[in-house]
Amino acid sequence: MAPNPLAAPRLVIDALSAGYGKRRILDGLSLPAIEGGGVTALIGPNAAGKTTLLRALAGLVPAKGSIRLDGTELTGLSVAGHARFVTYMPQALPQRVALTVFEATLSALMSARDETISTPEAHARALAALERLGIADLALRGLDELSGGQRQLASLAQSIVREPTVLLLDEPTSALDIHHQLRVMQLVEELARERAIIVVIVLHDIAQAARYARRIVVLENGAIAADGTPHEAITPQMLARVYRVEARVEACSRGFLQVIVDRAV
Ligand SMILES: Nc1ncnc2c1ncn2[C@@H]1O[C@H](COP(=O)(O)OP(=O)(O)O)[C@@H](O)[C@H]1O
Ligand SMILES: [Mg+2]
Known part of the structure; x- marks a missing residue:
């Protein structure tokens, strides 16, 4: 809710x-x-x-x-x-960007704003976005030196910081x-x-x-x-119609839905 x-x-x-x-x-x-x-x-x-x-x-x-x-x-x-x-995080992420994770997050924030926000406030928000994703330690690393997963997290930080x-x-x-x-x-x-x-x-x-x-x-x-x-x-x-698999949909011991795929058809 x-x-x-x-x-x-x-x-x-x-x-x-x-x-x-x-x-x-x-x-x-x-x-x-x-x-x-x-x-x-x-x-x-x-x-x-x-x-x-x-x-x-x-x-x-x-x-x-x-x-x-x-x-x-x-x-x-x-x-x-x-x-x-609307903010869209693409499936394929740009590879060669000569910015640090922090700079990229900050620039995503600034480009999304109509109103002006102070520099300390912008820095705090960018850092908060990195912290929420657990990548504050990557702040000063270049985007081009990250692993695929780290780059995905950095890209997500750029998306959420725009609010x-x-x-x-x-x-x-x-x-x-x-x-x-x-x-x-x-x-x-x-x-x-x-x-x-x-x-x-x-x-x-x-x-x-x-x-x-x-x-x-x-x-x-x-x-x-x-x-x-x-x-x-x-x-x-x-699942049979759309994904062409024979599958069972069952509740786990906590009631969450599980999909067990038996075979492709
Ligand atoms: N840039 C493009 N130019 C031409 N066809 C495209 C382009 N991008 C996707 N398509 C075609 O559009 C269809 C849907 O693709 P897409 O939306 O990427 O599917 P999904 O994200 O569900 O895998 C596919 O048949 C794909 O080949
Ligand atoms: Mg797709």
Whole structure:
């Protein structure tokens, strides 16, 4: 539950089409309001259109239709216009950036602000973002000398420091060990609740999605294949149809949903 449900933002996607050149990937996609205060996981097989959907929401691919954030229509806004509300952490991170982790976080913060904040305040916020991810010790390291997992955490720090209304994360845990995966999932869930923001996260680990998200949207061939609570969306039928695997969905001793995959079909 959001701390103040009345203040939680709502994102409504209506008849959204997006693609590359003549190739339509999303064709008239509509989705009941995504609400702030909790995590929404976007799952689905390779090439389903998950990245394209996030990029359309961030204004990074041309889109037709409507993306409404409360009273504001986002389609048609410039990339900078989108950036006032939406932060997108890409799946593939830029490799060669000659900045330290701290500088990159600071510059992400400054580029997201309309109002001016003092230098000490900006420094404190950038450091706080690194601390929340447990990477304050990397502050002075160059981005180009980090491991893949460290770079992913640094990129996440740049996303959260902006304090967006809508945080879009594209496979943010793909390079992380299990400790850091859980740390990131816990943090993202906390941020969603604390700030009552909208978080949409693309994940491949279905059980992890079920554990941390309150809503699961399953995308297949650019269309919604399932949408609901983890228990509603993740079923053996869905897994057979969308992922082409024979699987069991069972509750663990603590009641959390587990997916046991028996074979590909
Ligand atoms: N830059 C691009 N130009 C042309 N086609 C693309 C581009 N990016 C992705 N696609 C195509 O769009 C489809 C959806 O891709 P994507 O949204 O990346 O899927 P997902 O993130 O679910 O794996 C795929 O068929 C992919 O080949
Ligand atoms: Mg993708």
